[in-house]
Amino acid sequence: MEQKSLSNALGQEVLILNPEYKIRMDKDNRVILAHVLPYEFQKGWVIHPGVGFILSLFDGNHTETEVWEIVRYVGGLTDNQLQGLIKKLRTWQHRIPQLLIPISQVPMSRRYRKTRIDYEKLKRFLILPSQVKLDEPHRFYSPLVIVLLPTYRCFADCIYCYAERRKIHSELPLGRIKEIIDEAAELKVFHFSLSGGDPFMRADILEILRHMVYRGFDTTPSTKKPLSWQMVNNLADIGISSVQVSLDTCDPLLADVMTRSREYLKHATQTIRRLLKVGIDARVNAVITSFNIRYIDELCKYLLDLGVTAINLSRYSRSAYRHSDLLFVNDEDIKILQEKVEQIRHRYPDAHITMNYELTKSYYEGRERAWKERVKCSAGTEGMVIAPDGKVVLCEQLPTIGDSVVGDITTQSISEIWHSDRLLSLIYPPREKFKGTVCFDCEDFEVCHQGKGRCIRDAFRAYGTIFAPSPLCPRAPIGLRLF
Ligand code: SF4
Numbered sequence: 001m002e003q004k005s006l007s008n009a010l011g012q013e014v015l016i017l018n019p020e021y022k023i024r025m026d027k028d029n030r031v032i033l034a035h036v037l038p039y040e041f042q043k044g045w046v047i048h049p050g051v052g053f054i055l056s057l058f059d060g061n062h063t064e065t066e067v068w069e070i071v072r073y074v075g076g077l078t079d080n081q082l083q084g085l086i087k088k089l090r091t092w093q094h095r096i097p098q099l100l101i102p103i104s105q106v107p108m109s110r111r112y113r114k115t116r117i118d119y120e121k122l123k124r125f126l127i128l129p130s131q132v133k134l135d136e137p138h139r140f141y142s143p144l145v146i147v148l149l150p151t152y153r154c155f156a157d158c159i160y161c162y163a164e165r166r167k168i169h170s171e172l173p174l175g176r177i178k179e180i181i182d183e184a185a186e187l188k189v190f191h192f193s194l195s196g197g198d199p200f201m202r203a204d205i206l207e208i209l210r211h212m213v214y215r216g217f218d219t220t221p222s223t224k225k226p227l228s229w230q231m232v233n234n235l236a237d238i239g240i241s242s243v244q245v246s247l248d249t250c251d252p253l254l255a256d257v258m259t260r261s262r263e264y265l266k267h268a269t270q271t272i273r274r275l276l277k278v279g280i281d282a283r284v285n286a287v288i289t290s291f292n293i294r295y296i297d298e299l300c301k302y303l304l305d306l307g308v309t310a311i312n313l314s315r316y317s318r319s320a321y322r323h324s325d326l327l328f329v330n331d332e333d334i335k336i337l338q339e340k341v342e343q344i345r346h347r348y349p350d351a352h353i354t355m356n357y358e359l360t361k362s363y364y365e366g367r368e369r370a371w372k373e374r375v376k377c378s379a380g381t382e383g384m385v386i387a388p389d390g391k392v393v394l395c396e397q398l399p400t401i402g403d404s405v406v407g408d409i410t411t412q413s414i415s416e417i418w419h420s421d422r423l424l425s426l427i428y429p430p431r432e433k434f435k436g437t438v439c440f441d442c443e444d445f446e447v448c449h450q451g452k453g454r455c456i457r458d459a460f461r462a463y464g465t466i467f468a469p470s471p472l473c474p475r476a477p478i479g480l481r482l483f
C-alpha cells in the first residue's frame with residue numbers, strides 16, 4: 001500500500017485510547033483490555049497481543065496513519081497483513097464504540113505522557129495467532145481489582161448496612177496500606193477502590209488517597225461523613241475528581257431514621273455543595289427500600305437541582321449482617337419507580353441515573369435461562385477484598401472470619417495470597433465440602449466451577465454457608481429471599 005492511499009483511507013486525525021480503557025500484559029502471551037471507570041471496574045477482555053500493541057500506539061502522539069506505519073515497520077508487514085490488522089482493529093472499534101476517541105475529547109491531565117517508543121521491545125507483541133490461546137480457560141496472573149476496607153467504623157449506622165463491622169483489635173497501619181498500594185501498582189491492578197465502613201473515619205485518609213493517586217489509581221471514595229471545607233479543598237489538591245455520597249431520601253426525618261444519625265440530610269447536602277464548589281464531581285448512591293421507595297423520584301430531582309450529575313439507585317437486597325424483611329420492596333413498586341425515573345431522565349437529559357435491580361419473580365421463574373446466561377463469577381478470578389485487619393476474602397459481603405478467608409495481608413503479599421492453595425481451593429472447591437447439598441451429587445460440578453462458577457456471596461446469603469449452590473441454579477432449593 002502506498003503512503004498516499006494509507007493516509008487517504010485513514011485520515012490524519014489524532015485518536016487516543018479512551019482513558020477509561022486500560023491494557024496490561026498477562027501470562028502466556030495474553031493481553032487484557034479492561035474498562036475501568038473512576039468509581040468501578042466494568043469489564044475485562046482477553047485480547048491478542050497484536051491488538052494490544054496497536055491500541056497502545058494510540059497514545060495521542062500520532063495520527064492514525066502514523067500508527068499504521070509504525071505497525072508496518074515494526075512487524076515488517078506486507079500490505080495484505082496490514083489490511084488484516086486494520087480489519088481486526090475495526091472489529092474491536094465496532095464492539096466498543098468509544099474505544100478510540102479524538103484527542104480533543106480528553107483533558108490534558110488524562111493524556112499519556114510522551115515517551116520514546118522502543119520498537120525492538122514492541123516486536124515481542126507481534127506473534128502468530130497460534131502462539132496464543134485466547135479461548136482456553138484462564139485465570140489472570142494477578143488481580144484486576146482490589147477492594148480495601150480501611151475501617152469498619154462509620155459515621156452513620158444504616159438500617160440496611162452491608163458491612164460486616166466486626167470488632168477488630170487493630171486496623172492496618174498506614175505504612176502497610178501504602179505497601180499494598182505499591183504492590184498493586186507494580187502488579188498492574190486496574191482498579192483499587194476503598195469501601196467500608198466509612199474510609200473518611202480514618203485520620204490518615206488523605207495520606208491513603210494521596211498515595212493511591214500518586215500510584216496512578218483513579219479512585220472515587222464514598223462517604224456518609226460530613227466533609228469540611230478543609231477536607232474538600234485537600235481532596236481537590238490531591239487530585240480526587242469524584243466522591244460518592246450516600247443519601248437515600250430528601251425527607252429530613254426519614255434520612256435520620258435510615259441512617260440512625262442526626263441531621264443527616266443537612267450534612268449530606270452541605271457536603272455535596274462543598275464538593276461541587278471546589279470542582280469535585282459529587283455522585284450519589286441510594287438504596288431503595290420499602291421505607292424510601294415512594295420518595296426516590298423526589299430525591300433524584302433534589303439532587304439534580306443541586307448539580308449532582310450521577311445517581312445510582314440500588315434495590316435493597318438481603319444484607320448478610322443486618323437484615324429485616326421489612327426492607328424488601330416488591331416488584332410492582334420497582335416497576336412504577338422505573339417509569340418515574342424514565343420521566344426524570346427525559347426532564348434532565350444530561351443526568352446519568354442508573355438503577356440496579358432484578359425482579360424477584362423473574363429471578364426465580366427464569367432460573368433455567370438466567371443460569372445459562374449468568375456472568376462469570378469474578379471472585380478470586382478477577383478480584384479480592386482486604387478487610388480492615390488484613391484478612392482477605394474473595395467478594396464483598398463475605399464474612400472475614402471462618403471458611404471464606406483466603407489469606408492475611410499482614411503477613412502475606414497480594415501475589416502470595418492470589419496464588420495460594422487456600423484461595424484456589426475456594427474457587428475450585430472439593431466436592432466433599434458440599435455434603436448435604438445438591439452440589440454434592442451434581443453431574444456438572446466440575447463444569448460449574450471450572451466455568452462461570454457459582455455466586456458464593458449469594459450461596460452464603462441464601463443458605464448461610466459458602467459451600468452451597470447459587471440460589472440462581474435451577475437445581476437449588478429456594479433459600480432465604482434475597483431481594
Ligand atoms: S451450583 Fe448448581 S450447577 Fe453448580 S455445582 Fe451446584 S448444583 Fe451443580
Ligand code: SF4
Pocket residue numbers: 376377378379394395396454455456457458
Ligand atoms: S461471588 Fe457473586 S457477587 Fe461475588 S463476584 Fe462472584 S458472582 Fe459476583
